[in-house]
Amino acid sequence: MKRYQALADDIARSIRQGLLRPGQRLPSVRETRAARGVSAATVFQAYYLLEAQGLVQPRPRSGYYVRAAPEPLPPEPDAASAPDGESRPVDVSALVFEVLESAMAREVVPLGSAFLSPALFPLARLGRAMAHEAVHLDPRSTVDDLTPGKSELRRHIALRYRVEGVDLGAGDLVICNGAIEALNLCIAATTRPGDAVLVESPCFYVALQTLERYGLRAVEVPTHPREGIDLGALDAAIRRHAPKACWLMTRFQNPLGASLPEAKTRELVELLARHELPLIEDDVYGELHFGAQRPRPAKAFDTRGLVLHCSSFSKTLAPGYRIGWAAPGRYAQQVARLKLTHTLATCVPAQLAIARYLQRGSYERHLRGLRKTLAQQQAAYLRAVAQHFPAGTRVTRPDGGYFLWIELPPDRDALWIQRQAAQRGISVAPGPIFSAHRGYRHCLRLNYGHPLDDRVDAGLRVLGELSAARSG
Template sequence: MNRYETLAHALAEEIRAGRVPIGSKLPSLRQITTQHGVSQSTVLSAYYLLEEWGLIRAEERSGYFVTPGAAVSPAPEAHRPSLAESARVDISDLVFSVLQATKHVDAVPLGSAFPSPLLFPLSRLAKSLTQGVRSLNPWSTVADLPPGNEQLRRQIALRYVGAGMASPVDEIVVTNGALEALNLSLMAVTRPGDIVVVESPGFYAALQAIERLDLRALEVPVDPLTGLDLDALAQALEKHPVKACWLMTNFQNPTGATLTDTKKKALVELLAAHDVPLIEDDVYQELHFDKARPLPAKAFDTHGLVMHCGSFSKTLAPGYRIGWVSAGRFAERIQRLKLMTTLSASIPAQAGIADFLQHGAYDKHLRQLRAALNTQMASMQQALRRYMPEGTRWTLPAGGYFVWIELPLAIDAMALHRRAIEHGISLAPGPIFSATHAFQNCIRLNFGHPWSPQLEESIRKLGEIVADPLVRLSKTTEGATAGTPRRGGVPAGKS
């Protein structure tokens, strides 16, 4: 990372944390030069980058000022689901009906779960795939059975070391994307009827897996700014025979919240005290906007209880379907489950990604990808401020590519979803992120696509649709759901 990038990330962290108030003037070039021991050109480059990210603006002959919406202000109170009992899950029909709408190429992909493929080095990756296939040993069809291609697992292990933690190569199992890693991890530690803690709101695929395996879900609230409520989790562990937790500690889907290192350490210690395994879904970890890559909870695990799941689908190779799990004490069990189900991830794809990690300048690509996503987030934040009605609140994530939006209480997210589809716009309505179909006035939007007039117009149109009486809850429904699970994050500039 260049010196100006390091400086920009440090200043961005201060702004996002609210330590530099909205509208305040940033220090002069001379002050920053003296304070950080860098040249004026470095400071200028850093300020230009902050301006590109939408965090500051230049005023002629006056200097640079923090933009409205750049800092995080207090979020609404998080949803408090009942911890009295777990519930069977019936979510798949709803999820499938929503996701079907995101598959149309001509729909504006605000509801998509993936970033734009245009952000990935697909030509360079194709060269690595060719090279990887050429170098394959004919016996690789046997040798690369679980736990997977050894070169790829070594490259993954090196990335763990680069993040400041160790993960033995023999604990890493390569899978068909992170979703298989997560599902195999869940299968390894549960039986039908067992209770699994999930987040609220949380990743709908976790709910689908729980439904498919005939498990029971126990929802624990996620604050859109601070992440999982550890006190609520502690209560859940005391009251229920929880067999596993499926959680996202970095850039949580859908809220974008990230746990602090202190909370991650406390989480691991809490679960260890109850001997409860953690399935850590960490597919967005590499997509951080601040200078430092956040540690996973796995970094604090000394008991082998954390199964850390990652993927290249969100960072490098969409469609290649290569993920992994660093499985701790459960590695052998997961290997066997992999052999019993899908046998092996694509052997050529494993070889190709291994070659790219070794020779393809992966970190350079990630820097470019993160910068693009950060810029796209700034554009979406500006559009939301321009077009969303008063009372709308949203998060300002420090990584990933989702923004979680709480609309005015009367809005029906499912009705908004249906109306948006009629206008060629996809979105992800709040109820798919809850076992109880809560968050009825919330939506998740994807900013993982290069900003364009079409995207700008789609946000404008969404704001227009939100004002339509046809997307409002009935008075009966609105009264019944007031004060329930629908929480967003950063207030709009006009709210």
């Protein structure tokens, strides 16, 4: 644990134990430095973290104060899901499209959106990088490196992985039109129509739609809302269904926010390797971690080339640029060839713009700010859920990403809530779109990636009211 976290934990404990009371001022940065023998930066980080946790609040030119006793937060869901263990063809697409299409207008309150607020990205700075690259584009660069993508971009991405402890080189990567294309190519490289694929339960609806489109069968595996997929259940499902691939989000899973701890990630890779089973790892939220504890992706432990790791810049830097990638391990040639007939290549100026931005070195600073903003927004949304939602509600507190998973009392109907909310200009993602068996009828996924302004707060209040009603 980092120093600032240890300090924040101590102060949080003092608040809980009543040693620091609501309205009381925290010791100044100078006092705390002296008392603890730590740097000013550490004290600031600790205070920011406490603020994000909703325990303290700053007052201008005065310091940090203990907040009035907060509403106690609803409990976290604490049990792994229990899907029925069957393999089944997927038929969710029509429902998903119905829900998505009702959520697309700009004026809708975006609680059901899959995207972050686009205002959170350094689009102007990135635009200047693109302006430079577009005007100075070497015509030959529009034809070189067509299918794997520009080598300068692949080098920067590989370097970031190395820093994280993942041994990848530029030659291991295929640049794609967003992670969605990368995932499509990886599933096409590892399966044939009719094959079974293991997924988390609940899981991201685009994974289900992709299985549906490729004529694959889904096997949903029990998944814990904090610790991710159940490895015992995974092993049993492999033995029972002889699947051809496993498709997981190991870090800050959509919709649960679950993350596999590092030891469990390693076990997962070993388990799948024993079965020679490829793992398609969707890691688009991996960079959005709040804690210093950043579990490494499964790819870090892949010694056999069986992990097809996919990610993108769409959630972290450059929405709309559509730049993602696959690191497909032993399937690299197959994925590159599929890419050629799928879309041939990825927008060259967009690739070069991101390469230039990364070269300039401001990505880390941007990510630090984005993580802090998201941690603060999570805390604010949790407080609003505590305030607006009925008794019996449970809600996750993920360590990253930008989704909350809400379990309502079991007699509530998320599809009814979603339709009622849509009529009032509020979007929300209902549980059944995250499951091939249309389970999770009493669950909602909330996006906290937009600032909690009055409009969003009013939207949350409406969702809370609809969740309190015993439906139609």
